Amino acid sequence: MRIKDFSNIFVRYDLINESPYYNVGRRKMSADPELQKVIDCVILGDIENIENVVREALAIREPVEVMYKGLLEGMREVRRLWDEGVYYLPQTILASDAMLMGLTMCEEKLGHPIEKRGIAITHTAEGDIHDLGQKIVNVLLRSVGFEVIDLGKDVPVEEVVAAVKKYRPHILCGTAHLSTTMKALMQISQRLRKEGIELPFACGGGGGVTLSYITSFAMGIYGHDASLAPKIADDAVSGMSWKELREKYNGN
Numbered sequence: 567m568r569i570k571d572f573s574n575i576f577v578r579y580d581l582i583n584e585s586p587y588y589n590v591g592r593r594k595m596s597a598d599p600e601l602q603k604v605i606d607c608v609i610l611g612d613i614e615n616i617e618n619v620v621r622e623a624l625a626i627r628e629p630v631e632v633m634y635k636g637l638l639e640g641m642r643e644v645r646r647l648w649d650e651g652v653y654y655l656p657q658t659i660l661a662s663d664a665m666l667m668g669l670t671m672c673e674e675k676l677g678h679p680i681e682k683r684g685i686a687i688t689h690t691a692e693g694d695i696h697d698l699g700q701k702i703v704n705v706l707l708r709s710v711g712f713e714v715i716d717l718g719k720d721v722p723v724e725e726v727v728a729a730v731k732k733y734r735p736h737i738l739c740g741t742a743h744l745s746t747t748m749k750a751l752m753q754i755s756q757r758l759r760k761e762g763i764e765l766p767f768a769c770g771g772g773g774g775v776t777l778s779y780i781t782s783f784a785m786g787i788y789g790h791d792a793s794l795a796p797k798i799a800d801d802a803v804s805g806m807s808w809k810e811l812r813e814k815y816n817g818n
């Protein structure tokens with residue numbers, strides 16, 4: 567017998583039961599219908615429709631609002647679903663891809679000022695592919711005029727050190743999410759010191775990447791939110807040392 571209707575074969579019944587998003591009356595996370603569509607597309611990993619809904623949202627909302635109240639809000643729910651064991655890798659990868667597609671559009675809409683404010687290097691730690699936070703940092707830094715040298719994800723410690731020596735940035739940014747990869751951030755700090763280089767090293771992420779961990783090594787400044795990156799970078803350009811920046815942003 568040939569199967570004519572596949573719709574019931576690929577249904578995740580656990581999702582229907584456990585996620586409000588797979589039910590008919592989806593939980594509303596935004597009062598704004600355009601932003602809600604963005605949120606839904608991220609949660610559902612709907613890479614076919616994300617560009618349309620982001621375009622519609624950008625027609626009436628500021629790019630930073632679409633980023634924070636749409637894309638990031640959707641990712642917050644994905645995080646919950648993953649943490650509760652409802653989402654597996656495939657759903658999470660699709661959701662992340664949808665978010666990255668939307669982020670690129672927000673960046674295009676924001677545009678970049680012609681006059682450069684300073685140079686920033688960003689990267690996601692060696693062994694780590696959780697780069698969504700880093701991509702948001704890139705967009706925000708570029709939107710205020712920083713030249714961003716994006717080293718990408720899973721960047722070896724030595725590659726980061728070499729890039730700092732080559733470009734002499736005002737600020738280095740790092741993102742990590744795994745307990746196994748966050749050590750790379752500390753290793754970068756140690757290697758830079760060995761080379762006699764000191765600069766503000768702003769870090770964010772998840773898991774063990776906390777205020778106490780990041781401030782346990784030289785140069786580390788903890789940023790709980792990407793929106794801090796342009797502020798820290800601006801202060802770095804104005805000449806504040808990493809110690810002064812740590813005092814200002816981390817209170818120690």
Ligand code: B12
Pocket residue numbers: 638641644645648649655658659662693694695696697698699700702703739740741742743744745746768769770771772773774788789790791792793794795
């Ligand atoms: C999305 C996600 C993925 C996606 C990543 C896609 C991508 N392109 O990034 C995929 C599906 C690929 C993935 C894979 C894996 N993941 Co994962 N993943 C997540 C999840 C659900 C959300 C993380 C996220 O993207 N958040 C949204 C972004 C925007 O937040 P963010 O990066 O933290 O950034 C914010 C701030 O931290 C800050 N920030 C970040 N960087 C910076 C930098 C500066 C300078 C500043 C100022 C601020 C700042 O600003 C942002 C907000 O504005 C978390 C769950 C959780 N609780 O966090 C697990 C989680 C991080 N993953 C986890 C694991 C274990 C894995 C895998 C090993 C799973 C596996 N078995 O294969 C692999 C890892 C592979 C690898 N080598 O890296 C664990 C890590 C546990 C640990 N502590 O070690 C978590 C915590 C889930 C869990 N509870 O088990 N994952």
